[in-house]
Amino acid sequence: MFAATKISSPLCLLLLCLTAQPTLARHRRKLHLRADPDSSIGDVVAPRNLSPFQVSIQNSHKKHKCSGAILSKDWIVTTAHCMKRAKVSNYSIVTGTQTLGAKDSRIGVYKIEYVIPHPHFDKPKKANDIALIRTHRSIEFNSLVKDIKCLGSPLPRDSLVMHTGWSWRKGVAEKEMRGVYHRVIPYGECLSYFESRVRNPIGPGHMCLNLPKDKDYCLKETGGLLVHKTKLAGLSSFGAPCANGEPVIATRISFYYDFIRTIMKGCVRCTHEYGFEARFFDL
Structure with a gap:
């Protein structure tokens, strides 16, 4: 996600692919991906005009x-x-x-x-x-x-999506749009978090994303945009009220x-x- 930490070669390649896109490219160059899955969220105030298709x-x-x-x-x-x-x-x-x-x-x-x-x-x-x-x-x-155009095909595991929205961190630039990268995690791994807690929790219309522990990160809105390269891949839907290491679940746009x-x-x-x-x- 975001930080000035060292990142592995595969993630470097993914980040380069993201930043090569003509739309929003100059903004994404400013966002540094955090490779450590156990790190804090790493969200930042979004650069100017990062998500002009968001309402x-x-x-x-x-x-x-x-x-x-x-x-x-x-x-x-x-x-x-x-x-x-x-x-x-x-x-x-x-x-x-x-x-x-x-x-x-x-x-x-x-x-x-x-x-x-x-x-x-x-x-x-x-x-x-x-x-x-x-x-x-x-x-x-x-x-x-x-x-923004919709993504018409599902994303493979470990794909990166950029999540933008509001009301993430209490008392910290609450009115400012924030941005963060999430990694798509596989269905089986995602299901293991929820199968004993919610009946029929995860289906083909859902997309599961990693969310490291971060006690100060509490997502209070739904509908946050999840963009892969230049297309809409998902909308934030549900998950733990505050980041406890469980995945965040999104509506998978390609399914709909x-x-x-x-x-x-x-x-x-x-x-x-x-x-x-x-x-x-x-x-």
Whole structure:
């Protein structure tokens, strides 16, 4: 993850692959990967404009609830858990910000027209944690606001993803977007952490990521973006409230690629739905 520690050759090669990408390349050069799996998290305040496709979903008091990703000028993807109990008419989407509450002419605020969660969210428990949000008007793109493409294939073990979001460290730049690298861990290793605690905890729609122990790191949001190279690979979903060495579990975007694509293409103007009891497309 991040630190000025010595890293092994395989991880060096992975980091070079990440930094060679044209999008966000100059930012990633500033982030140094920590190789020691037992080290602290190593997250840092994100460099300027690291994640222009990230949004803050806020309540009527302008308090950040969770993150989401801009997929087009009209669509946001986030976790279904984020919107489960929300009266969406009271929520808004804030684009183009890395510091919550900042003022900038390029920052946009958009009302939600409706939300389409996955029809089988939480069936079984903690499964299918994904939802699409239709904005009330089209998002205006600029130097701080862009869209991101979805990753259409699963990542192999030990792949690196960059996680960005807010509300990670209490009292330490709480309003600043932070960034950290996670490593994808295999299904069997991940399942061993959860099989005795949660019924049917891990399925094909989940992606498991390493999270070293760090008593000061407490992830309080869902929907944090997990980006591999230049594409959206996942959204943070659940895990231990504070880092205790257990994996963090993400929604695997590639598993829901067709769900996302079909909703975006086939539901251009659905019936307005302002509650969670939406009209689903059961794919």
